[in-house]
Amino acid sequence: MLNRFPLWKYLLILVVLAVSFIYAAPNLYPDDPAIQITGTSTALEVSEADMARASQALEQAGIPVKAATVSEESRGGLLRLERQEDQLPAKDLVRRALGDEYVVALNLAPTTPQWLRNLGASPMKLGLDLSGGVHFLLEVDMEKAVQTRLNVYEGEIKSLLRKERVRYRSMPQQGNAIQLGFSDDQTLAQARALVRDNYNDFQVDESTRNDLRVLRLQLTDAKLAEIREYSIKQNLTTVRNRVNELGVAEPLVQRQGASRIVVELPGVQDTAEAKRILGKTANLEFRLAAEPDAARATTEAFEFRQPGRPPVQLERNLIITGDQVTDAQASYDENGRPQVNIRLDGRGGDLMNRATRNNVGRSMAVVFIEQRPVTRYVRQDVDGVMQEVAIQSFEEDRKIISLATIQSPLGNQFRITGLDGQGESSELALLLRAGGLAAPMYFAEERTIGPSLGAENITLGVQAALWGFLFVALFMMAIYRFFGLLATVALSFNMVVLVALMSALGATLTLPGIAGIVLTMGMAVDANVLIFSRIREEIANGMSIQRAIHEGFDRAFSAILDGNLTTLLVGGILFAMGTGPIKGFAVTLSIGIMTSMFTAIIVTRAMVNLIFGGRNVKKLWI
Numbered sequence: 337m338l339n340r341f342p343l344w345k346y347l348l349i350l351v352v353l354a355v356s357f358i359y360a361a362p363n364l365y366p367d368d369p370a371i372q373i374t375g376t377s378t379a380l381e382v383s384e385a386d387m388a389r390a391s392q393a394l395e396q397a398g399i400p401v402k403a404a405t406v407s408e409e410s411r412g413g414l415l416r417l418e419r420q421e422d423q424l425p426a427k428d429l430v431r432r433a434l435g436d437e438y439v440v441a442l443n444l445a446p447t448t449p450q451w452l453r454n455l456g457a458s459p460m461k462l463g464l465d466l467s468g469g470v471h472f473l474l475e476v477d478m479e480k481a482v483q484t485r486l487n488v489y490e491g492e493i494k495s496l497l498r499k500e501r502v503r504y505r506s507m508p509q510q511g512n513a514i515q516l517g518f519s520d521d522q523t524l525a526q527a528r529a530l531v532r533d534n535y536n537d538f539q540v541d542e543s544t545r546n547d548l549r550v551l552r553l554q555l556t557d558a559k560l561a562e563i564r565e566y567s568i569k570q571n572l573t574t575v576r577n578r579v580n581e582l583g584v585a586e587p588l589v590q591r592q593g594a595s596r597i598v599v600e601l602p603g604v605q606d607t608a609e610a611k612r613i614l615g616k617t618a619n620l621e622f623r624l625a626a627e628p629d630a631a632r633a634t635t636e637a638f639e640f641r642q643p644g645r646p647p648v649q650l651e652r653n654l655i656i657t658g659d660q661v662t663d664a665q666a667s668y669d670e671n672g673r674p675q676v677n678i679r680l681d682g683r684g685g686d687l688m689n690r691a692t693r694n695n696v697g698r699s700m701a702v703v704f705i706e707q708r709p710v711t712r713y714v715r716q717d718v719d720g721v722m723q724e725v726a727i728q729s730f731e732e733d734r735k736i737i738s739l740a741t742i743q744s745p746l747g748n749q750f751r752i753t754g755l756d757g758q759g760e761s762s763e764l765a766l767l768l769r770a771g772g773l774a775a776p777m778y779f780a781e782e783r784t785i786g787p788s789l790g791a792e793n794i795t796l797g798v799q800a801a802l803w804g805f806l807f808v809a810l811f812m813m814a815i816y817r818f819f820g821l822l823a824t825v826a827l828s829f830n831m832v833v834l835v836a837l838m839s840a841l842g843a844t845l846t847l848p849g850i851a852g853i854v855l856t857m858g859m860a861v862d863a864n865v866l867i868f869s870r871i872r873e874e875i876a877n878g879m880s881i882q883r884a885i886h887e888g889f890d891r892a893f894s895a896i897l898d899g900n901l902t903t904l905l906v907g908g909i910l911f912a913m914g915t916g917p918i919k920g921f922a923v924t925l926s927i928g929i930m931t932s933m934f935t936a937i938i939v940t941r942a943m944v945n946l947i948f949g950g951r952n953v954k955k956l957w958i
Contacts, residue, residue: 339882346942359455360836360839362448363460363835365447366447368444369416371390371415372412372441372442373387373390373430374413374439383406386413390413390430399422399426400419402416402417402418414443423442427441459839460845462845463844463920466847472598472779473592473599473781473782474778474779475595475777475780482560482564486509488654489537489553493514495690495691503518504527506631518550520549537556538556539556540554564595572597575589575599587601597777622657622688623650623651624655625651635649636650637649638736639736640739648736655692656684656688659684660684660685660687661679662680663678664676665765666758666761675751675761676755678749679748679749685747685748688750692744692746704734705733713725737752801853801854804854805857808857816864817957817958819864819944822943822947823864823940830932830936834856834927843927847917848920855928859900860935862936864940867940868958870891871884871956875956881955882948893937904929908922910922
């Protein structure tokens with residue numbers, strides 16, 4: 337029988353629409369402005385007492401708190417606020433109340449009902465131009481990058497001299513130069529020849545100091561420029577990898593000037609985690625434990641990260657650093673304790689093997705290095721008014737996370753044990769897997785991007801979409817009457833399915849994306865225009881109404897399919913080759929094409945079949 341669907345097809349359409357309504361529903365619940373609180377280390381847990389202190393500080397300042405919760409899973413806390421404009425002052429107050437042991441960051445807390453979240457439904461992610469987001473300006477410490485590379489060079493050169501049995505005396509570095517003392521000219525000449533044969537990155541000078549012949553190895557200007565350029569490029573790559581590990585959609589990570597990196601994270605839900613992961617140096621140093629009779633000038637004392645253990649003397653010379661780590665995976669040892677499996681590059685494996693094969697039985701330490709923020713408040717004259725101003729600086733925290741006896745020579749693969757829980761092992765593996773930083777980075781600037789501008793963009797975008805929908809609906813009903821009304825209903829379903837798909841897929845909606853949605857409205861009814869015009873023509877040619885409806889849908893399908901496939905191809909090219917706003921437009925356009933094929937053809941035909949199918953229709957209002 338013409339114009340009748342089997343029951344299963346109607347049921348399938350109803351299921352798709354019902355699921356779409358469910359997954360689009362979270363977008364009706366706007367997020368709460370919030371303050372996220374976490375510890376600077378995964379070992380530090382935010383307690384109810386900490387949240388009470390933070391809430392009290394806000395209440396004393398007249399900032400209402402909607403709710404304060406502590407999450408056992410993330411070991412952090414969340415303060416929900418009533419007003420968006422309270423976020424920035426609330427952040428400063430909470431940071432001051434809790435101190436430098438905690439990371440305090442801006443956040444958006446979801447208000448989606450729990451039953452929707454249990455089904456995996458979440459609101460659509462909004463781009464930086466709509467909902468705002470987090471903007472970080474990271475400053476790369478170039479001097480620390482040079483110092484770290486110089487320390488590695490010094491360790492390698494001293495190992496080379498010891499291997500060749502050239503006696504030397506360690507001396508402190510001066511500027512960007514390594515200094516070594518020798519007892520006579522012959523020994524100095526031998527050392528100079530070894531350095532010249534193995535290294536070409538130094539400008540070599542000689543001098544005499546207190547009856548010592550001093551060999552001074554100064555890094556060349558070309559090498560210094562190379563180290564600085566490598567540091568910014570390596571950190572840029574590492575930040576991009578870390579953002580990818582965080583799963584942020586549509587991020588912006590780009591270089592600014594000679595030593596800065598800009599990071600914009602739109603729609604981030606856990607900015608505290610992002611700040612902690614992005615800001616940590618995640619650098620490692622592998623050092624041998626000092627022998628009992630070692631000279632004090634060649635050793636350095638380090639504390640353990642776990643409290644209660646006495647400090648240990650380690651050699652100043654480095655074996656390798658975290659730069660040589662190519663892969664890191666968190667796992668468990670045979671006793672169920674957390675560990676990180678490390679894989680080194682070729683050079684790192686050679687250095688590790690060289691250092692451990694002659695030191696079996698000695699202890700080797702893994703030193704974890706991070707920059708801890710320290711905030712102090714001073715009174716300064718600001719526009720003629722004395723105010724307390726927060727000044728942030730950073731302290732380098734270098735502590736042992738593992739000290740183990742070398743059982744056999746190590747190579748490209750080994751493991752780090754002695755970690756404080758599965759959270760620390762996972763975080764350390766993530767940081768190392770994303771890539772080691774060539775130099776520490778500081779948060780030179782942090783701000784929320786355009787909350788007021790974002791709200792205005794959303795308002796204007798929604799208004800444009802509504803006006804577009806209204807004019808399309810009026811046009812369709814004026815030209816095609818009742819069938820135009822059916823097309824308008826199908827277009828409404830199209831918007832619901834589109835929003836549901838974008839929410840479920842985690843696609844990011846940007847301002848150009850809204851333009852893509854408005855364009856989708858016009859393209860969606862294009863299919864209906866082709867179908868309805870074909871039905872009119874068939875009726876005018878004397879065909880029966882039921883046959884005209886059937887032929888209209890069937891014969892217009894090939895033209896609709898061809899037109900939509902070519903547009904979808906262009907959308908795919910825009911997504912693959914474009915960036916930022918262009919991708920946002922391509923996403924909504926491509927998804928909109930697929931949803932419009934479903935609603936404009938299948939849903940519209942289902943409604944027409946239900947109303948007119950199998951009936952003796954004398955006149956068709958089209």
